[in-house]
Every structure is written in C-alpha cells, then in structure tokens.
Amino acid sequence: MNKIIVLNSRPVGKPQKHDFKFIIDGMPINGDGEVLMKTRFVSVDPYLRGRMSEAKSYIQPFELNQPISSGIIAEVIESNNAKLAKGDFVSGMLQWKEYQVSTGENLLIVNPEVAPLSAYLGILGMTGLTAYLGLTEIGKPKREETLVVSGAAGAVGMVTGQIGKILGCHVVGIAGTDDKCEILKSKFGFDEAINYNTSKNIRKAIAMACPNGVDIYFDNVGGDISDGVLVNINKYARVIICGAISQYNATSMPVGPRLQPLLLKNSALMQGFIIGNYATKFQEAVKILTSWLKEGKLVNHETIVEGFDQIPQAFIDLFDGKNTGKMVVRVG
Amino acid sequence: MNKIIVLNSRPVGKPQKHDFKFIIDGMPINGDGEVLMKTRFVSVDPYLRGRMSEAKSYIQPFELNQPISSGIIAEVIESNNAKLAKGDFVSGMLQWKEYQVSTGENLLIVNPEVAPLSAYLGILGMTGLTAYLGLTEIGKPKREETLVVSGAAGAVGMVTGQIGKILGCHVVGIAGTDDKCEILKSKFGFDEAINYNTSKNIRKAIAMACPNGVDIYFDNVGGDISDGVLVNINKYARVIICGAISQYNATSMPVGPRLQPLLLKNSALMQGFIIGNYATKFQEAVKILTSWLKEGKLVNHETIVEGFDQIPQAFIDLFDGKNTGKMVVRVG
Numbered sequence: 001m002n003k004i005i006v007l008n009s010r011p012v013g014k015p016q017k018h019d020f021k022f023i024i025d026g027m028p029i030n031g032d033g034e035v036l037m038k039t040r041f042v043s044v045d046p047y048l049r050g051r052m053s054e055a056k057s058y059i060q061p062f063e064l065n066q067p068i069s070s071g072i073i074a075e076v077i078e079s080n081n082a083k084l085a086k087g088d089f090v091s092g093m094l095q096w097k098e099y100q101v102s103t104g105e106n107l108l109i110v111n112p113e114v115a116p117l118s119a120y121l122g123i124l125g126m127t128g129l130t131a132y133l134g135l136t137e138i139g140k141p142k143r144e145e146t147l148v149v150s151g152a153a154g155a156v157g158m159v160t161g162q163i164g165k166i167l168g169c170h171v172v173g174i175a176g177t178d179d180k181c182e183i184l185k186s187k188f189g190f191d192e193a194i195n196y197n198t199s200k201n202i203r204k205a206i207a208m209a210c211p212n213g214v215d216i217y218f219d220n221v222g223g224d225i226s227d228g229v230l231v232n233i234n235k236y237a238r239v240i241i242c243g244a245i246s247q248y249n250a251t252s253m254p255v256g257p258r259l260q261p262l263l264l265k266n267s268a269l270m271q272g273f274i275i276g277n278y279a280t281k282f283q284e285a286v287k288i289l290t291s292w293l294k295e296g297k298l299v300n301h302e303t304i305v306e307g308f309d310q311i312p313q314a315f316i317d318l319f320d321g322k323n324t325g326k327m328v329v330r331v332g
Numbered sequence: 333m334n335k336i337i338v339l340n341s342r343p344v345g346k347p348q349k350h351d352f353k354f355i356i357d358g359m360p361i362n363g364d365g366e367v368l369m370k371t372r373f374v375s376v377d378p379y380l381r382g383r384m385s386e387a388k389s390y391i392q393p394f395e396l397n398q399p400i401s402s403g404i405i406a407e408v409i410e411s412n413n414a415k416l417a418k419g420d421f422v423s424g425m426l427q428w429k430e431y432q433v434s435t436g437e438n439l440l441i442v443n444p445e446v447a448p449l450s451a452y453l454g455i456l457g458m459t460g461l462t463a464y465l466g467l468t469e470i471g472k473p474k475r476e477e478t479l480v481v482s483g484a485a486g487a488v489g490m491v492t493g494q495i496g497k498i499l500g501c502h503v504v505g506i507a508g509t510d511d512k513c514e515i516l517k518s519k520f521g522f523d524e525a526i527n528y529n530t531s532k533n534i535r536k537a538i539a540m541a542c543p544n545g546v547d548i549y550f551d552n553v554g555g556d557i558s559d560g561v562l563v564n565i566n567k568y569a570r571v572i573i574c575g576a577i578s579q580y581n582a583t584s585m586p587v588g589p590r591l592q593p594l595l596l597k598n599s600a601l602m603q604g605f606i607i608g609n610y611a612t613k614f615q616e617a618v619k620i621l622t623s624w625l626k627e628g629k630l631v632n633h634e635t636i637v638e639g640f641d642q643i644p645q646a647f648i649d650l651f652d653g654k655n656t657g658k659m660v661v662r663v664g
Contacts, residue, residue: 057597058567222592235390241596254593258586260554263604264573265382265389270602272595 002027005096005311007062011052014249014319019052020068020312030101036078037090038099039308042329043071043121044315045155049248058274067095071126073110073117074100084109091120098308098331115293115300122155122326123300126275128289130242131159131218133278135167138240138271139216143168146210148229149190151220153180155326156242158188159289160218162298165189169216172209174202174225176321183324187299202228213237221246227257233266241272249319301325307332334359335640337428339394343384346581346651351384352400352644362433368410369422371430371640374661375403375453376647377487381580390606399427403458405442405449406432416441423452430640430663447625447632454487454658455632458607460621462574463491463550465610467499470572470603471548475500478542480561481522483552485512487658488574490520491621492550494630497521501548504541506534506557508653515656519631534560545569553578559589565598573604581651633657639664 001024008021030036048070051062062068072094076084081104084090090107094100110120122128134156141147147164151157152173161184164171172192173184181193192209199205206214206229213234219226222244230239247254263270278285292298303323305314308331318327333356340353362368380402383394394400404426408416413436416422422439426432442452454460466488473479479496483489484505493516496503504524505516513525524541531537538546538561545566551558554576562571579586595602610617624630635655637646640663650659 058599219592222590226592241592244590244592244596247590247593254590255587256590258554258576258579258588259591259602260551260558260573260576260604261579261586263602264576264606265604267390267605267609268603270591270595271600272592272597273599274596277599 001025003098003308004067006065006067007052008065010054010064011049011249013251015049015052015312015316017312017316021065022309028099028101030078030080033081034101034103035076035081035084036099036101037074037094038077039072039074039094039097039331040089041073041118041121042096042308042311042331043126044311044318044327044329045070045126046243046245046248046318048315049319058276067097069093069095071121073120089117091125096311114290118302118304118326118328118330119293119300121328122302123159123293123298124286124289127155127326128159129278129282129285130275131156132163132285132289133275133281134240134242134273135160135163135216135218137278137281138269138273139218139238141167141169141216144170145215146170146172146212146234147216147218148172148174148206148210148214149218149220150174150225150229151243151245152184152190152193153324154220154245154321155323157218157220158184158301158325159298161190162188163292164216165191166292166297170210170212172206174221174229180321180324183301187301196225203231206232216240218242219244223247223254223256230259230262233262233268235266235268237266237268239268239270241270245319303327305329333357335430336399337643338397338399339384340397342386342396343381343581345583347381347384347644347648349644349648353397354641360429360431360433362410362412365413366433366435367408367413367416368431368433369406369426370409371404371406371426371432371663372421373405373450373453374428374640374643374663375458376643376650376659376661377402377458378575378577378580378650380647381651390608399429401425401427403453405452421449423457428643446622450634450636450658450660450662451625451632453660454634455491455625455630456618456621459487459658460491461610461614461617462607463488464495464617464621465607465613466572466574466605467492467495467548467550469610469613470601470605471550471570473499473501473548476502477547478502478504478544478566479548479550480504480506480538480542480546481550481552482506482557482561483575483577484516484522484525485656486552486577486653487655489550489552490516490633490657491630493522494520495624496548496550497523498624498629502542502544504538506553506561512653512656515633519633528557535563538564548572550574551576555579555586555588562591562594565594565600567598567600569598569600571600571602573602577651635659637661
C-alpha cells in the first residue's frame with residue numbers, strides 16, 4: 001500500500017488543505033535497472049506555490065490530479081541498478097509518495113555521516129546553494145558592506161545572513177517574530193534584526209540598523225517590506241530577487257512604488273534568479289558550504305514536521321511563517 | 333553686457349517659464365590663466381529636471397537664484413591660458429550665460445571639421461556615450477536578440493536603436509507621434525516603431541513587434557509604457573534604466589505593478605546607471621562613435637532652437653516630446 005499526494009485544485013490565494021488529495025495506490029515495483037525507494041524527508045518550499053498555478057513560469061505547472069514533487073531524501077530499499085545499493089540514501093526532485101521507483105537518473109547519493117540527511121534538502125541542498133550562489137554571484141559582497149536579508153529566519157535567509165557574516169559584511173535580518181529575531185542574532189550572528197510585525201516603520205528601522213546605507217539586499221519576500229528597504233540603498237547597490245513570498249498568494253496584480261527612479265538615482269542593480277542558472281557551480285559551492293558547516297562557521301537550523309500526512313499543512317504553514325530555518329517533513 | 337539664466341523657483345510638476353529668470357550682468361573678465369568664452373550651443377536634457385528639485389540625487393541640486401548649468405559648446409574669444417587659443421571651440425559643463433570665464437579645467441577642445449559643433453553635445457557627446465555605454469556595458473547585446481528602446485526618437489534613444497542595428501539586433505522603437513515613428517524606420521533603420529499615443533495596448537503592440545520576446549529593454553521613459561514592455565521580457569533579459577522622463581514631473585510617489593515577480597520569473601536584470609560611472613571608457617567610445625558616424629553607419633538628427641532666450645522653453649518642450657533627436661539651442 002502506497003500513499004500519494006496529488007494536486008486536487010489550483011489554490012486561489014493562500015493554499016488550503018482541500019487543494020491537496022491523498023490517494024492510496026498499490027506498492028510500486030522496480031523493473032530492470034530501477035530502484036525502489038522509501039521517502040525519508042520531504043522539502044516544502046514557497047516556490048512550489050508557483051507551480052500550483054496554471055500560469056507558465058520558469059518551470060512547468062503541476063498537473064491537476066497528478067502527484068506533486070519537491071526535493072526529497074529517500075532510502076533505496078530494493079535495487080536493480082548497479083550504481084545504487086540497498087541502504088543508500090539519495091536526494092532528488094521526487095514525488096510526494098511514500099514509495100516510488102526511479103532509474104536513478106538525476107539522483108545524488110548523500111552521506112548521513114557527513115551531515116544529517118535533512119541537511120541535504122536545506123543548508124547543503126537547494127536552499128543553501130540558493131543563498132550562497134545568489135549572494136556571491138549577484139550580490140558580490142565586499143568586506144564592510146551592509147547586507148540586508150528579508151525572510152531572514154527562513155531556509156534561504158538564515159544561510160544568506162551567516163554567509164554575509166563569514167564574508168565580512170554588516171548583516172541585518174528582517175523576520176516576523178521576536179523569537180525569530182532573537183535567533184538571528186544569538187544563533188546565526190546577525191548584527192541586527194528587525195521584526196516587521198512590530199516595527200512601525202520599516203524604512204526608518206532599516207535606516208537605524210544600517211547607518212552606512214544598504215549595499216546588498218537579498219530579498220525573499222517582496223511587497224511593503226522591500227519598499228522600506230529599497231529607499232535606503234546606496235549607490236551601486238545590488239538587489240537580489242530570490243523570492244517574493246508576500247506576493248505568491250496574490251489574487252490581483254500587486255502594485256507598489258515604481259522602482260526605476262530609485263535604481264536610476266543609485267546606479268543600482270536588481271536581478272532575479274533561480275538556482276538552476278548556476279548549475280555548473282553547484283559542486284564547488286557544496287564543497288564550500290560543507291566545510292563551513294564542519295568548521296562551525298555555518299550553523300544549521302530546521303523546523304521538522306513529523307509524518308507523511310502532514311506535508312500539505314507544513315507547506316501551507318510556510319505562508320504564515322511558522323518555520324524557523326528549513327521546513328522539512330520527516331516520514332517514519 | 334552679459335545675459336544669465338538662473339533658477340527662479342523649484343518647479344512643481346512640469347517646469348514653467350516663471351521657474352527661470354533672466355539676469356543682466358556686466359561682461360566677465362578673464363584673469364591670469366583664464367579664458368573668456370562665448371556660448372555657441374546649449375544642451376537641454378531631461379535629467380536637468382532632477383537637479384531643479386531640492387532632493388539630493390546623484391548630483392547636487394541647482395541652487396535658487398544661481399545660474400543653471402548643462403553641456404555647452406563655447407568659443408574661446410580671449411585667452412590667458414597657454415592650452416587654449418582664441419578661436420578654439422570647447423565642450424564642457426558650463427553655465428547658462430552668454431559669456432563666461434574658465435580656468436580651462438574640465439574643458440575639452442572639439443574640432444568643427446570632424447563633426448558639426450552641436451554633435452559634441454549629442455551623438456559624440458553625453459547622449460551618444462550614454463546610448464553606447466548603457467547598451468554595451470549593461471545590455472550586452474548579442475546578434476539576433478531583440479532590443480526595445482523607449483523614448484526612441486529622443487537624443488539617447490535614436491542613437492541606441494542605431495547601435496542596436498549595427499550590433500545585429502532586431503530593434504523596436506517606441507515614440508509619441510507617427511512622424512517620429514516614420515523617422516525611426518526610414519532614417520534610423522529601426523525594424524519596427526510603435527506610437528504609444530495611438531496604440532491601444534502597448535503590451536500587445538510589443539508582443540506583435542517582438543515575435544521572439546524582448547531580450548534587452550533600453551528604458552528612457554518609465555511609467556505605463558515600460559509596464560507594457562516588461563511583461564514581454566525573455567529569460568535573462570537585461571533592462572537598462574537610463575531615464576524615466578514620464579516620472580520626472582510627478583508630484584506624488586508614482587506607483588505601478590510590482591516588478592520583482594517578473595524579474596524573478598525571468599532571471600532578469602534591471603540596472604540604473606549614469607554616464608559618469610563609465611568615465612574610463614569615454615575615449616574609446618567616442619572613437620567608435622566617430623568612426624561609425626564617418627562611415628555613415630550612424631546618422632545624426634537634431635532639433636535646433638535658435639537664441640539664448642529660448643533655452644528655458646526648449647527645456648520645457650522636452651517634456652512634451654517636441655524634439656526629435658538631440659535638442660540643442662544655438663546662440664547667435
């Protein structure tokens with residue numbers, strides 16, 4: 001017996017539980033060259049919201065009544081594939097199923113002795129790579145510069161800020177609760193943290209926290225928070241558009257202050273990216289992240305939710321900021 | 333007797349004639365090491381609007397009751413400076429005065445035998461450099477790519493589009509009259525031209541004119557026109573923010589569709605610049621522009637207004653798009 005989660009309806013606004021449907025199927029059988037895998041950890045990520053809409057974006061939309069997929073760590077439990085042995089753990093873009101088969105293509109063996117398995121979905125996986133490559137390739141941080149990170153207590157944000165510190169920046173994080181702000185400073189070493197829910201004026205709060213202005217803004221959220229940051233940018237500022245979680249559930253075209261005059265006045269750069277653009281740099285980046293993690297320069301933090309059945313709720317909770325660090329679901 | 337134009341009041345909205353004041357002063361006298369110069373051509377440019385406001389930008393605001401300055405070609409009529417002879421023509425950031433003195437610092441001798449004097453304010457001056465360096469340094473055009481230029485019949489736009497053609501792009505211009513659109517195609521070789529005043533839907537017009545989408549957008553205007561272009565950008569598009577003339581007279585914060593989701597979806601880059609950022613590349617760029625002009629690959633076009641007294645009106649007329657090509661004032 002195999003449990004599968006399919007897209008039941010395309011969310012309107014914030015995703016709801018009824019947008020997901022559980023299906024019971026027979027146990028899959030691995031054919032020639034294939035492995036049978038049991039899901040161990042499932043990554044839930046804000047960008048999946050985009051794939052649940054019909055609109056084409058940088059990746060294909062999910063299809064209705066078909067399984068959803070995301071980053072998954074699975075254990076090989078039967079193998080007809082010479083490259084993968086029973087007991088191996090693999091990471092890949094897999095489906096929300098308790099069990100599934102694969103030819104092994106696009107799967108990466110991960111080593112639980114180097115780091116906990118879930119880390120390969122986060123700090124040593126897509127979110128860590130996103131933080132590292134977005135910050136270094138677009139942000140090009142220099143020592144003494146000021147880096148502001150929004151969604152700072154999220155999976156990407158917490159890594160971005162820590163890398164900013166490693167590279168010698170003054171780092172200011174923006175998050176949604178006092179607890180998160182506390183962790184940003186005490187656990188991740190951010191210089192300053194701003195709670196956007198209690199701050200009366202983000203623009204002024206940023207000005208206070210960034211006495212030398214903002215050189216780099218790593219933006220995970222968009223919307224009003226970003227408006228408040230952007231009026232504080234310096235000449236030659238770099239604005240990295242990594243995510244816009246505040247806009248993903250919008251049901252009409254979001255509007256805001258026009259940015260062109262601000263970019264013009266400051267000779268500033270704003271660039272969107274997806275991590276796939278930098279695929280040739282993954283290997284090198286993972287090596288660096290792994291060594292920083294081992295040396296204790298980089299600290300990991302996860303919100304682990306228990307049980308396959310909780311995957312939809314864990315995903316929904318991202319939009320209420322219920323996670324600190326990477327949100328992953330552990331499957332028994 | 334010397335006529336001088338000073339800033340009488342900071343414009344609110346569109347500049348008016350009463351924002352400028354004519355003053356009569358005595359004839360200046362050139363001291364040791366100085367030259368006395370007679371103004372021959374005065375450049376009026378949209379960016380001067382920014383300096384008339386109090387807000388600090390990338391250059392200091394003009395002061396009230398002080399002369400306005402802009403790019404000027406002047407003739408040396410008396411010289412106590414070994415480097416400049418009577419009869420030399422110079423280009424520099426000078427004041428709106430019929431006569432003025434200078435130590436010669438930051439003045440460049442220009443040769444009327446290589447190109448008409450006014451060209452040194454336009455196609456071989458700041459606007460030509462702005463077009464060339466903005467397009468090549470930020471836009472990095474590749475053959476077969478599609479380049480859209482707004483304000484295409486303006487001083488920078490007409491050069492940008494022509495350079496796009498020289499570099500092998502499919503070039504689409506946006507301008508405000510049918511006459512301008514006609515010139516874009518017949519004189520400057522643009523592939524397509526869109527009249528934003530008669531086009532019902534810029535988004536669709538751009539989609540029609542750019543069957544392969546928009547790879548590079550050289551933006552001189554901002555506002556609604558840019559909204560219509562930006563929804564048509566391709567993956568890895570480069571958006572060059574050179575000007576935002578539609579916004580310069582705004583009396584409240586302009587709002588529009590948020591751009592971050594669009595940049596994210598397309599891994600697109602948007603960058604503002606001012607020409608001073610590329611000062612080290614001026615010499616090389618002028619050489620290239622001059623040779624293209626000589627070879628006839630690049631065509632010049634100016635709107636020449638006659639008389640010192642017409643400088644304020646010529647400036648005001650920029651905001652009604654009364655110029656085609658570079659707007660300059662000839663002083664008798």
